[in-house]
Amino acid sequence: MKDEERAGKLINKIKNDYVFRAFVFSALSFFATAVFTFYNAFLGIAYKSIWNIGIAVYYALLLCIRAYVIFSERAFYKKKLPYDQKEAARKRLFLVQSAFLFAIDLALIAPITLIVQQKKVIQYTTIPAIATAAYTTYKIIISTKNIIKTRKGRHLSVRILKTVNFVDALVSVLTLQYTLIITFGGGMDSDTFALCAVSSFGIWSLLIALSTVSLLQAVKMRKNTN
Numbered sequence: 001m002k003d004e005e006r007a008g009k010l011i012n013k014i015k016n017d018y019v020f021r022a023f024v025f026s027a028l029s030f031f032a033t034a035v036f037t038f039y040n041a042f043l044g045i046a047y048k049s050i051w052n053i054g055i056a057v058y059y060a061l062l063l064c065i066r067a068y069v070i071f072s073e074r075a076f077y078k079k080k081l082p083y084d085q086k087e088a089a090r091k092r093l094f095l096v097q098s099a100f101l102f103a104i105d106l107a108l109i110a111p112i113t114l115i116v117q118q119k120k121v122i123q124y125t126t127i128p129a130i131a132t133a134a135y136t137t138y139k140i141i142i143s144t145k146n147i148i149k150t151r152k153g154r155h156l157s158v159r160i161l162k163t164v165n166f167v168d169a170l171v172s173v174l175t176l177q178y179t180l181i182i183t184f185g186g187g188m189d190s191d192t193f194a195l196c197a198v199s200s201f202g203i204w205s206l207l208i209a210l211s212t213v214s215l216l217q218a219v220k221m222r223k224n225t226n
Contacts, residue, residue: 018158019155019158022158022161022162023070023073023157023158023161026066026069026070026161026165027070029066029165030063030066030070033059033062033063033066034063036055036059037056037059037060037063038056040052040053040055040056040059041053041056041060044056050110050119051111051114051119054107054108054110054111054114055111058104058107058108058111058171061100061103061104061107062104062164062167062168065097065100065101065160065164066161066164068093068096068097068100069093069097069157069160069161072089072157073157076089087156090155090156090157091156091218091221091222092222093156093157093160094156094159094160094214094217094218094221095215095218095219095221095222097160097163097164097214097218098211098214098215098217098218099215101163101167101207101210101211101214101215102211102215104167104207104211105204105207105208105211108171108204108207109204111174112174112200115174115175115178115196115200116193116196116197116200118182126183129179129180129183129184132175132179133176133179133180135172136169136172136173136176139165139168139169139172140169140170140172140173142165142169143165143166143168143169144166144169146162146165146166147162147163147165149162150162163210163214166210167207170203170206170207171207173203174200174203177196177199177200
């Protein structure tokens with residue numbers, strides 16, 4: 001009976017506590033990202049695939065950000081820090097996250113270049129390609145909604161995690177675009193090549209802009225704190 005009561009309380013807390021729910025789903029994303037990291041690292045080493053190695057580096061950076069935020073919050077909870085000390089520590093987290101975002105932007109240069117040059121192998125049939133499109137659309141909608149919701153939120157750790165999710169969703173759009181062109185278009189001609197190159201650069205530029213805004217906000221917060 002106690003186990004059932006605990007499960008019920010946990011479910012209710014996930015439903016009603018937005019911050020707690022954000023950390024629960026981020027923990028699940030952490031384990032999923034870990035699987036993708038090791039899987040792509042294995043493929044990259046086994047088949048000497050530059051694409052898989054580049055994506056493994058990207059996933060590893062996502063893994064580091066999520067791990068850093070989640071375990072830092074866990075440490076805050078264990079130490080039972082006062083609110084002002086937690087906020088000061090979260091501002092440091094926010095600055096570190098900005099540096100990680102720029103590292104992710106740099107790590108994506110190689111995979112994006114390989115996509116534009118058609119060096120990524122795609123072997124999807126129609127149904128998996130459509131399923132990928134549906135899942136990517138869902139990620140974009142949810143991550144956009146969450147980043148807008150947390151934009152003016154006071155909990156900086158939640159804002160960091162939602163920003164990372166938004167970055168992940170944007171990168172998924174890059175892969176989806178290439179998948180649809182190869183699966184339904186039969187490859188790239190001069191027009192689709194130009195479209196892919198321009199849109200890929202546009203999304204990467206958006207990631208750079210997001211990283212820059214995040215860094216400026218983090219620096220401003222640190223200055224105000226000091």
